[in-house]
Amino acid sequence: MAAEKTERVMPREGSTEIHADTKGSKAVRIILITLSVLFLFIMLVMPLITVIYESFRKGFGEYLKAVTDDETVGALLLTLEATVIAVIINTVFGLFAAWAISKFRFRGKKFLVTLIDLPVTVSPIIAGLIFVLTFGRQSFLYSYLEEIDFMIVYAVPGIILATVFVTFPFISREILPVLEAQGTDEEEAAALMGARSFTIFRKITLPHIKWALIYGIVLCAARAMGEFGAVSVLSGHLRGQTVTLPLQVEILFGDNKYMPAFAVSSILMIMAVVILIVRSIVEFIGRRKGEE
Amino acid sequence: MKRKKRIIPGFGISMGVTLTLLSLMVLIPLASLVVFTSKMSFSEIWNVITRPRVLASFRVSLITALIASLINAVMGVILAWVLVRYKFPGKRILDGMIELPFALPTAVAGIALTSLYSDSGWIGSIFAKFGIKIAYTRVGITIALIFIGIPFVVRAVQPVLEKIDPLYEEAAGILGASRARTFRKVILPELYPAIFTGFGLAFGRCLGEYGSVVFIAGNQPYETEITPLIIMSELQEYDYSSATAIALVMLLAAFIILFLVNLIQIRNTKILKGGN
Known part of the structure; x- marks a missing residue:
């Protein structure tokens, strides 16, 4: 609904694709994606892996018992x-x-x-x-x-x-x-x-x-x-x-x-x-x- | 009040249920805080909140929450940018993961982070080689707060970034501005209200956070003791007046943050709706 409104306020011809020369360099793109993935991996994924690793550290039997x-x-x-x-x-x-x-x-x-x-x-x-x-x-x-x-x-x-x-x-x-x-x-x-x-x-x-x-x-x-x-x-x-x-x-x-x-x-x-x-x-x- | 007859039925019952539940669950409990406070004198409250140990906890809470929210503001913009502007494999998973800090119970996050960053943990042991301790220090608290605050800025900036018309960037590019300059002068100003909203919400949440922090903090008085923990220990000693006095300061801080965020958000909605 809000999208339609924007469309009306700012009419635009052609595609919504960003123009080639405004896309920015490939290097920046790779750096930013890597940075994001690394950040989320360290902050979010590693804690999850820790939980699983520590849970099964002493084997499945001990896990079930717990x-x-x-x-x-x-x-x-x-x-x-x-x-x-x-x-x-x-x-x-x-x-x-x-x-x-x-x-x-x-x-x-x-x-x-x-x-x-x-x-x-x-x-x-x-x-x-x-x-x-x-x-x-x-x-x-x-x-x-x-x-x-x-x-x-x-x-x-x-x-x-x-x-x-x-x-x-x-x-x-x-x-x-x-x-x-x-x-x-x-x-x-x-x-x-x-x-x-x-x-x-x-x-x-x-x-x-x-x-x-x-x-x-x-x-x-x-x-x-x-x-x-x-x-x-x-x-x-x-x-x-x-x-x-x-x-x-x-x-x-x-x-x-x-x-x-x-x-x-x-x-x-x-x-x-x-x-x-x-x-x-x-x-x-x-x-x-x-x-x- | 009833100037015009309401066409849609159900005003009475829906309003009744709403107000009843709201009063029972929220207003009456909150009122008891007011009642309890009114029994205390101002000097009594002042004496509690100016105790050195309490003041130290305010400082610890403020500094760690501020640093964590600033880091999240920067990372949040980068994450939102990557998620909105780039296409790459695994993007959907990355996007879905952002909400993890909301879904994962804070106690689980707390013990997982503690074990990761302790001297024998996967990350902590790397730093321990250089003599840097993370768990049981303020750095540890900050890391737990970064974890908690990740979704706020990303989710505030994302919808605004999606609405920004590439036309302006094209124009800036055609007029000869570099990409960095375009970002700074064209895109960033549009994002400021959203960044501030996300920052404010994250900051507010971090100030009150308890579960993920208690495990990693070490809870050393004056050093790594956060304000919610002080309230908790006062409650365990049945010292309700001290707990209430400190809680009032926290509530005041939360309301000020909320007020500022609301002011900014009004502007933000205007941008989202496509106005100027």
């Missing part, structure tokens, strides 16, 4: 639980928020958008801190929580809250630009012709935002699984109870159990790589649909 360890499996289940809840809550929020912001005019819209983005701009440690202040010992809520025996800080609910918080805007953020670019004409037409709200959403809005939604969910899941700082503040590190996979990595590494720490890391790394591949596929399909 990843099927009871504490690790427990941590994996807790991580998945927090991730699923975060994805569900943030998807519901993302859909409603993006709908409200893109389809209606109201005062304070900009402010609302800023508030929604707030969780990703604060440090994860501060994200953890605010939940400790809200539900921790010095909070006035603490005595009520104690009465009904519902612990949040240093317990599973705290971990889930922290995870939802740090991934809060992830889905609305992906959908919103798509909905805003699409405008409101189609929905207005459908509403005038008598379509009910859910029908409008399902038949008109959803097809537009499908890929953005999937991408948002993927991003949200990735961040939720890997969240470390905020969860670390709220966890209390009770082994086998409030330890997620990233925290398990920290515990093992701190105990000088390097091989198991990397083995657990490898699970998270595989998830991250899968997420990147899904992201590339979703983006590729989305772009092709956009071009059609």
Whole structure:
């Protein structure tokens, strides 16, 4: 959409290929490509190779033993639980928020958008801190929580809250630009012709935002699984109870159990790589649909 | 408020769900920070944040985040340029890889970098021969922050670079400007807002980063102790007021950065949309 606009503002004849004499020398090109590849290799690929190398250093048997360890499996289940809840809550929020912001005019819209983005701009440690202040010992809520025996800080609910918080805007953020670019004409037409709200959403809005939604969910899941700082503040590190996979990595590494720490890391790394591949596929399909 | 009747249904419910979830998840927890702060006096806060150890952590955090973001600003422009302007095998993989720091859990990145750059690690051992230590020094912190900040500048510059019309470069070339001069005088000025946006976002993220840094930092007070780590240790000692006071300084810094980035971004969107 934006591309069309540029086209109109700056009409151009012929191809979009850059003219031969502005292409720059071949040497510069080779140097820059080499520099980029080297930089990314050292900064991104080598850490990944390290994780794999260290995981299998003592053989496959030891690796299997490390990843099927009871504490690790427990941590994996807790991580998945927090991730699923975060994805569900943030998807519901993302859909409603993006709908409200893109389809209606109201005062304070900009402010609302800023508030929604707030969780990703604060440090994860501060994200953890605010939940400790809200539900921790010095909070006035603490005595009520104690009465009904519902612990949040240093317990599973705290971990889930922290995870939802740090991934809060992830889905609305992906959908919103798509909905805003699409405008409101189609929905207005459908509403005038008598379509009910859910029908409008399902038949008109959803097809537009499908890929953005999937991408948002993927991003949200990735961040939720890997969240470390905020969860670390709220966890209390009770082994086998409030330890997620990233925290398990920290515990093992701190105990000088390097091989198991990397083995657990490898699970998270595989998830991250899968997420990147899904992201590339979703983006590729989305772009092709956009071009059609 | 309701001057015109809304045609599209669902305003009430979508606004209701949005505000309810936003309040529960974000506003109430943040409000507790305000409430807690209001119980403290200004001198109390001031005493905490001017402790030598806290001031040293501000310095460490600022310097390492600044250096890392500057390196990422330069590398980000180069990467964006390579990805937009050149065609070469493996480009798509390179492009997809940029997001890795977002997808890879910070703790994993942290231990991997620590093991790479420690004296016995693949990269660390090379430097150790020359007597240079990387892990457990500020250099190590900077490397972890470079890792975290890679996507920001690249992803901010890429779309702008794609939109820049080669026509101007052709004109500059025809008028006799060298490639380097064209880049400096024609392309770079167009990229400045995007570079600054990416730099600002990376800088903000680096200031608050915890997971990837704690492992490689060594966490020596006054030397390699970053501000988020101080907050963490105050919390472990149940010293909530000190933690809150230091967190306020961090929040203030984050908001200032965000404000500046937003100012620049308004200009940036104008360029992206093809205006002047």
